[in-house]
Amino acid sequence: MLIAGEPSGDLLGAELLHALRARFARMPDPPSPHAQPLTTDLPPAFFGAGGPRMAAAGLELMLDLTQHSVIGLSDTLKKYFLFKRIFHRLVALARDREPEVIICVDFSGFNRRFAHAVKELVRRRHAWFRNWAPRIVQYVSPQVWASRPGRARQLAADVDLLLSIIPFEQTWYAEHSPQLRVEFVGHPVVDRFRGSGIGGQGTENEAGRKPEFPGPSSDRSGPRDGDSAPLVLLLPGSRPDELRRHLGVVIDAARKIRATRAVRFRLVTPHKDLMGSALLRGAGLFEDSDLHSYDLAGSLAEADVAITKSGTITLECACFGVPAVVFYKTSWPTYCVGRLAVKTRYLAMPNLLAGEPLYPEFIQHSATADNLARAALALLDDPARRAAIKAKLAAVVRSLGPPGASGRAAQAIWSTLVSRPPERV
Numbered sequence: 001m002l003i004a005g006e007p008s009g010d011l012l013g014a015e016l017l018h019a020l021r022a023r024f025a026r027m028p029d030p031p032s033p034h035a036q037p038l039t040t041d042l043p044p045a046f047f048g049a050g051g052p053r054m055a056a057a058g059l060e061l062m063l064d065l066t067q068h069s070v071i072g073l074s075d076t077l078k079k080y081f082l083f084k085r086i087f088h089r090l091v092a093l094a095r096d097r098e099p100e101v102i103i104c105v106d107f108s109g110f111n112r113r114f115a116h117a118v119k120e121l122v123r124r125r126h127a128w129f130r131n132w133a134p135r136i137v138q139y140v141s142p143q144v145w146a147s148r149p150g151r152a153r154q155l156a157a158d159v160d161l162l163l164s165i166i167p168f169e170q171t172w173y174a175e176h177s178p179q180l181r182v183e184f185v186g187h188p189v190v191d192r193f194r195g196s197g198i199g200g201q202g203t204e205n206e207a208g209r210k211p212e213f214p215g216p217s218s219d220r221s222g223p224r225d226g227d228s229a230p231l232v233l234l235l236p237g238s239r240p241d242e243l244r245r246h247l248g249v250v251i252d253a254a255r256k257i258r259a260t261r262a263v264r265f266r267l268v269t270p271h272k273d274l275m276g277s278a279l280l281r282g283a284g285l286f287e288d289s290d291l292h293s294y295d296l297a298g299s300l301a302e303a304d305v306a307i308t309k310s311g312t313i314t315l316e317c318a319c320f321g322v323p324a325v326v327f328y329k330t331s332w333p334t335y336c337v338g339r340l341a342v343k344t345r346y347l348a349m350p351n352l353l354a355g356e357p358l359y360p361e362f363i364q365h366s367a368t369a370d371n372l373a374r375a376a377l378a379l380l381d382d383p384a385r386r387a388a389i390k391a392k393l394a395a396v397v398r399s400l401g402p403p404g405a406s407g408r409a410a411q412a413i414w415s416t417l418v419s420r421p422p423e424r425v
Contacts, residue, residue, distance in 0.1 A: 001099040001134075002048040003090065003114060005065040005107035007238065008312055009140075010051030013105040015188055016139065017046060017057035019406035023414055047097065049090060050105070062093060065107075076109070083110065091117050098132045101417055104159075108142035112151070115158040135416045139163045139409060141182075145172045146344045152177035161416050163409050167353070167399045185408040186401025189312065193297055193319045194403055230380055232257065233299055233322070234267040235308035245329040246309055252369035253307060257376055268299050304386070305379045307372055314348045314359060319397055321390035324348075325375040326359045327367040353396045358389050 004013040024044050046059045051066030063086065068079060076083070091114065094102060102118060104111035115136045122133055138159045144151045145168075155162065156177045164170055165187045173182045234254060236246035254265050300306075300320040308317060310328045317324045326348040346352050348359045360375040362368070379386055 001094055001097070001101070002046060002050060002054065002059060002103045002105060003065070003107065003111055004050040004054060004105035005068070005110055007051060007066050009106040010053045010066050012140065012188060013050050013059070013103075014053035014057040015191070015406040016103070016105070016409055017054060017059060019410035020044070020046070020413065021058065023407065023410040047099075048093075049086075063090070087114065087117070090114065091121065094118055094134070095121060099134055101135045101137060101413060103137045103139055103413065106140040108140075111138065112142060112154070112158075116154065119158045135160045137161045137163065137413055137416065140165055141169050141173075145169065145176075149176055152180065156180040161412060163412060165400075165405060166349070167401070183408075183412045184401065185412060186403075186405035187315065188405045189315050189319060190397070190400050191403050191405060193300075193316070229262045229264045230304040231264045231266060231299075231302050232376060232380075233303045233306040233308070234265055235306055235313055235317075236267070236269075237309045237311075238269060242309060246327070249327070249329070249367060249369050249372065250307060253372035253376065256369055256373035257380075260373075260377060261380070263380070266299055266303075268296055305376050307376055310347050310361070310363075312349075314350055315400070317359075318350045318393045321393050323379045323386045323389045324359045325362070325372055325379070326351075327362040327372060329364055329367050350393060350396050353399055354392055356392075358392055358396075 002013050002017070004010050021044070047062055048054075048059060049063040049065040050059055050061060051064055055061040055064075065086065068082060068086070087110065102115070104115055115138065118134065118136065125132070136159050138155065138161070141162055141164050142151065142155070144155070152173060156179045159180065162173070162180055162182045164173075164182055164184045167184060170182050170184045173180055232254070234250050236243055236250045250267075257263050258265070296316065297320075300317065300322055303320070303322045306317050306322050306324040308314060308324050308326055310326050314324060314326055328347065344352060346357060347361055347363060351357050351359055351361065362371045362375070379389075
């Protein structure tokens with residue numbers, strides 16, 4: 001059983017499903033002393049909640065949870081009763097179908113509670129003829145190292161395996177929750193851009209599939225569409241709420257940059273259906289600016305600078321060595337809660353991994369058009385600084401691990417399934 005609740009988790013889960021199928025197909029059944037062994041050569045069955053990518057990868061999709069993805073405290077509260085009904089429906093589904101392994105893909109707030117509910121259900125029902133005790137895997141660590149570290153103890157009580165994609169997390173858990181089994185498998189973003197970014201190696205990922213956004217080389221020294229003007233990518237996000245909060249300030253920043261110097265702009269969104277959205281139609285882009293819906297890798301390969309919202313997209317910029325200005329705006333209740341809870345010095349992951357502000361950050365009230373334009377112009381006007389940032393980004397990308405993250409995750413899950421320790425309920 002897999003559960004993913006956001007578009008990014010849907011992609012992550014789909015990559016994992018491909019790798020799990022490949023891993024199960026290659027691995028022989030483990031020897032068993034039993035006349036009727038617990039494992040057979042039947043193909044594995046996958047079901048649960050996710051999105052269209054996971055369904056295309058072979059998941060029996062019981063619920064498209066990505067349709068209900070939310071950002072921040074206020075959005076979560078608005079959909080509280082909806083998520084409560086979904087939560088109980090999925091717990092009942094797990095109880096009725098009794099999967100051997102439950103894989104919680106990111107979506108930490110929901111999945112942390114789901115793992116606890118399943119463990120509590122198993123504890124209450126455990127008896128001689130009721131011995132269902134699934135292995136629970138959390139794929140992508142909640143950012144407990146950034147806020148509320150006490151949640152690591154609850155993870156240790158409810159999760160049998162935590163698969164980490166950030167290099168420093170395994171050490172952090174060893175210090176704060178040593179009883180929790182944690183394996184660093186590397187970051188899947190490395191596979192998505194193999195052969196395209198600054199650390200490109202090969203052309204296929206562990207599951208034998210092409211990267212999600214196949215693109216050209218990251219060499220930006222040659223001609224670019226017959227135009228020598230630098231290219232600035234505008235990456236405001238993909239969700240309607242993000243676009244509503246971000247698009248205006250990004251477009252205003254672009255206008256301020258354009259008033260200073262000749263620059264090409266390209267707005268990149270990951271979904272074709274956003275092309276016709278009212279938000280984008282009313283954005284007032286310059287007539288000579290491009291509007292792309294899905295060619296992220298191709299755009300990153302050409303870009304000189306990016307203005308991007310925070311999140312995984314900052315690591316995607318890092319994979320191509322693109323200097324970026326990072327920003328984020330959310331609702332004020334969410335911002336106030338986050339400001340009290342988050343203890344890290346930086347928000348952008350490349351800055352956290354580098355231990356220094358490679359990417360200037362502007363959050364909430366500081367995320368103004370003036371600040372974004374000023375920081376982007378400073379990068380455009382300083383080639384030496386851009387070169388230094390790119391060199392440091394290469395080290396950041398190397399720290400994310402070698403290609404094959406999804407394959408290593410699949411191997412760890414397989415090992416958890418076939419070499420079960422004494423039951424812990």
